[in-house]
Amino acid sequence: MSSRARDAHDQAADWLVRRQNPEWSVRDQADFDFWLNASDGNKAAYWRLKHSWDRADRIRALGLRSNTTRALFGKWIGGVAAAILVMIMGASYFVWPQFSAIHPVETRIFQTAVGGHEQLILAEGSKVELNTGSSLRTAISGRGREVWLEKGEAYFEVTHAPDHPFVVHAGDHKVTVLGTKFAVRRDNGKVVVSVVEGRVQLADDKEGHTSRLSILARGDRAVAQGNTTLVSSQPVGQIENALSWRSGMLTFDATPLEDVAAEFNRYNRVQILIVDPQAKLIPVGGRFPASKAEAFTRLLHDAYGLKVEVGASQIKVSR
Amino acid sequence: MADDQALEAWFCEHVLPLERALTSFIRRNWRAEDEVQDLRHDVYAMAIAGARKEFPADSRAYVFAITRNHLINRAKRAQIVSFDHVVDLEHVDPRIDMLAFERQLSAREELRRFQIGLDLLSPRIREVVLLRKVEGLDARQTASRMGIGIDAVNRQLAMGMKALADFMLGGTGKVIRQSASRRSTRRNRP
Numbered sequence A: 001m002s003s004r005a006r007d008a009h010d011q012a013a014d015w016l017v018r019r020q021n022p023e024w025s026v027r028d029q030a031d032f033d034f035w036l037n038a039s040d041g042n043k044a045a046y047w048r049l050k051h052s053w054d055r056a057d058r059i060r061a062l063g064l065r066s067n068t069t070r071a072l073f074g075k076w077i078g079g080v081a082a083a084i085l086v087m088i089m090g091a092s093y094f095v096w097p098q099f100s101a102i103h104p105v106e107t108r109i110f111q112t113a114v115g116g117h118e119q120l121i122l123a124e125g126s127k128v129e130l131n132t133g134s135s136l137r138t139a140i141s142g143r144g145r146e147v148w149l150e151k152g153e154a155y156f157e158v159t160h161a162p163d164h165p166f167v168v169h170a171g172d173h174k175v176t177v178l179g180t181k182f183a184v185r186r187d188n189g190k191v192v193v194s195v196v197e198g199r200v201q202l203a204d205d206k207e208g209h210t211s212r213l214s215i216l217a218r219g220d221r222a223v224a225q226g227n228t229t230l231v232s233s234q235p236v237g238q239i240e241n242a243l244s245w246r247s248g249m250l251t252f253d254a255t256p257l258e259d260v261a262a263e264f265n266r267y268n269r270v271q272i273l274i275v276d277p278q279a280k281l282i283p284v285g286g287r288f289p290a291s292k293a294e295a296f297t298r299l300l301h302d303a304y305g306l307k308v309e310v311g312a313s314q315i316k317v318s319r
Numbered sequence B: 001m002a003d004d005q006a007l008e009a010w011f012c013e014h015v016l017p018l019e020r021a022l023t024s025f026i027r028r029n030w031r032a033e034d035e036v037q038d039l040r041h042d043v044y045a046m047a048i049a050g051a052r053k054e055f056p057a058d059s060r061a062y063v064f065a066i067t068r069n070h071l072i073n074r075a076k077r078a079q080i081v082s083f084d085h086v087v088d089l090e091h092v093d094p095r096i097d098m099l100a101f102e103r104q105l106s107a108r109e110e111l112r113r114f115q116i117g118l119d120l121l122s123p124r125i126r127e128v129v130l131l132r133k134v135e136g137l138d139a140r141q142t143a144s145r146m147g148i149g150i151d152a153v154n155r156q157l158a159m160g161m162k163a164l165a166d167f168m169l170g171g172t173g174k175v176i177r178q179s180a181s182r183r184s185t186r187r188n189r190p
Helices: A004-020 A026-038 A040-062 A236-242 A257-267 A293-304 B004-029 B033-053 B059-077 B083-090 B095-099 B107-120 B123-133 B139-146 B150-168
Strands: A106-111 A118-121 A127-130 A135-140 A145-157 A166-170 A173-177 A181-187 A190-197 A199-206 A209-217 A220-225 A228-233 A249-256 A271-274 A283-289 A307-310 A314-318
Touching: A004 A026, A004 A040, A004 B033, A004 B150, A026 A040, A040 B004, A040 B033, A040 B123, A040 B150, A106 A127, A166 A181, A173 A181, A190 A199, A190 A209, A190 A236, A199 A220, A209 A220, A209 A228, A220 A236, A236 A249, A249 A257, A257 A271, A257 A283, A257 A293, A271 A293, A283 A293, A293 A307, A293 A314, B004 B033, B004 B059, B033 B059, B107 B123, B107 B150, B123 B139, B123 B150, B139 B150
Parallel strands: A145 A166, A271 A314
Antiparallel strands: A106 A135, A118 A127, A127 A145, A135 A145, A145 A181, A166 A173, A173 A199, A181 A190, A190 A220, A199 A209, A220 A228, A249 A283, A307 A314
């Protein structure tokens, strides 16, 4: 299968490289102009690469040195994991200088609207995905990494840093992580932690007193509410299903329709209301796009013969 | 009619900052993950073509409108037409993606992204990029410093440029390696 984007970018990169070098002739310029004017796609690719490459001139401000001129510091250990999103940062001078230089504490707030989905990278490289209607406050400094999930749900891929544990505060609970992939969801007084990879420590955290620690590992799902924390071990597929929102989908497995509607309602301004008490109990299974509430109710009509009335702010489902 | 210089400035200042939101939008409304990059590329080309006649008042709305229409047209032309897919696309409201929390990165944050992007490059590519950018060496000088051939240096630099662009504009910056026959062995997933 050909790729228009890849071909254009390969050519654009080759041109950009050639233009960097001193042996650039009139003939080269003519060839380049011909290629650039051949299509707007070529322009898009070239301008895109050039724009980022020009901004890279600021690298000088980072005070970095190439390896061959830093023999003094020895060979640095910087690893690039093959997996798409895990970054394992070696403890080397080159990798951390900016981290220890981050002070005073930088506080940021990130928020998503209803139906929103935002991906962030924190100052030390950890990746965060915010789900619908969420709010996350972060404080990353040379001394520590703390975030507060003020509402909603977030998925984390935390860079490994043994000297700087990553802490997620959610209500009266706190999740301490060294480096791993997990999600935290906050629903009023209930906090749900799902671990995809690695280990996290979940604790109650009221007024600074930490108590009742549980260690959660891959496949564990903890539901903490008030004084109760319930940990269950799930087949990994089930943890992934709970996180299918990351690709814009909601997954259900024999879930009562009432709960399904509530879940859709997190992602959509137009709310689904199940009026009939028996309809509320209908078990639903499958995978649906989160933003397509109305399409889902049409399915309910087709599959169960339910009556669907679509309004401006509400979809009423009855028998 | 706009000239190329003005077009380039407009494209870099108003369209490229949308890349992350745009990619999420396409990904969420298109079934084939491996076509996402091509679709985005098409959108960029069409945006440039349209802006050549007249710059849009609201570049963001303009780009998202192009994207939505492009997806609809492609879905209709696809060999296996999914009626549901087309109907759903027509009901898609890109405003949610447009409203998603987007900030212009401050200079400091951009620098930090850069450092992270650099760290994601393989050691050799990172070295070539640094020698070029920090010490201003050309290909010949870089080649002799690193003890590799000029062609290798140029190849590494090209890969570094592409990966850095992908990362800076919002993706993961994975580097594709190409064999001598110029066929990639892995897909680039922004």
